Amino acid sequence: SKSPVIAVDGPSGSGKGTLCQKLAQHLGWSLLDSGALYRLVGLAGVKHGIALDQEAPLTELARDLDVRFEPGAEGEPTAVILEGEDVSDVVRSESTGELASQVAVLPEVRKALLGRQRAFAQAPGLVADGRDMGTVVFTDADLKIFLTASAEERADRRYNQLINKGESVSLAALLEDIRARDKRDSERKVAPLKPADDAVIIDSSGLGIDDVFDRVLAVVRERG
Numbered sequence: 712s713k714s715p716v717i718a719v720d721g722p723s724g725s726g727k728g729t730l731c732q733k734l735a736q737h738l739g740w741s742l743l744d745s746g747a748l749y750r751l752v753g754l755a756g757v758k759h760g761i762a763l764d765q766e767a768p769l770t771e772l773a774r775d776l777d778v779r780f781e782p783g784a785e786g787e788p789t790a791v792i793l794e795g796e797d798v799s800d801v802v803r804s805e806s807t808g809e810l811a812s813q814v815a816v817l818p819e820v821r822k823a824l825l826g827r828q829r830a831f832a833q834a835p836g837l838v839a840d841g842r843d844m845g846t847v848v849f850t851d852a853d854l855k856i857f858l859t860a861s862a863e864e865r866a867d868r869r870y871n872q873l874i875n876k877g878e879s880v881s882l883a884a885l886l887e888d889i890r891a892r893d894k895r896d897s898e899r900k901v902a903p904l905k906p907a908d909d910a911v912i913i914d915s916s917g918l919g920i921d922d923v924f925d926r927v928l929a930v931v932r933e934r935g
């Protein structure tokens with residue numbers, strides 16, 4: 712029988728990443744960070760000197776992507792190893808997010824990553840974090856959450872995250888980036904960012920991560 716999947720979609724900065732980590736940890740399930748896969752294809756593309764609109768070679772890269780996710784010790788983040796190189800820090804940077812967003816518009820690249828993503832659905836269960844988890848990758852997920860928040864609030868959160876990591880950024884530039892990426896993600900032809908018809912929509916504006924987590928847990932329990 713198939714393992715349960717909770718699909719969590721939404722724009723960057725909605726709190727998805729943190730929510731999914733907490734949820735997976737709480738349930739003892741695995742976690743799929745699908746954004747990391749798009750980020751890795753972008754990084755690998757740049758590393759191999761492939762322009763990020765070159766669908767055929769990028770698709771090949773996506774299919775053969777040599778990547779390992781090594782769970783960190785208690786409380787430590789997962790290490791990401793691309794072609795033998797530790798890219799844990801660079802993979803989460805703003806500029807890598809930009810690369811990801813460029814390769815993510817390519818339909819064949821998305822297709823090449825489908826099987827890799829679906830392979831994460833194993834017992835006892837999976838929390839899948841992305842943009843199209845509920846609409847494309849796991850259409851029969853047991854629960855679909857669409858987590859959103861205003862662009863201003865998402866820019867604020869991202870700003871604080873990056874400052875804490877020691878990256879220097881401007882809030883205005885971040886807000887502009889977020890708006891541009893939202894537009895690109897929601898207007899693209901393949902797998903645009905939108906809630907699945909059967910998604911539970913949660914607006915996290917003004918909510919702390921614990922409030923969001925409690926709300927989602929309540930829905931999980933309700934659904935049994």
Ligand code: C5P
Binds near residue numbers: 749750813842892
């Ligand atoms: O979630 P994250 O910020 O890591 O995603 C980076 C980019 O990858 C997104 O802006 C989006 O363009 C793309 N993405 C996607 N589909 C997913 C996950 C990420 O298109 N399931």
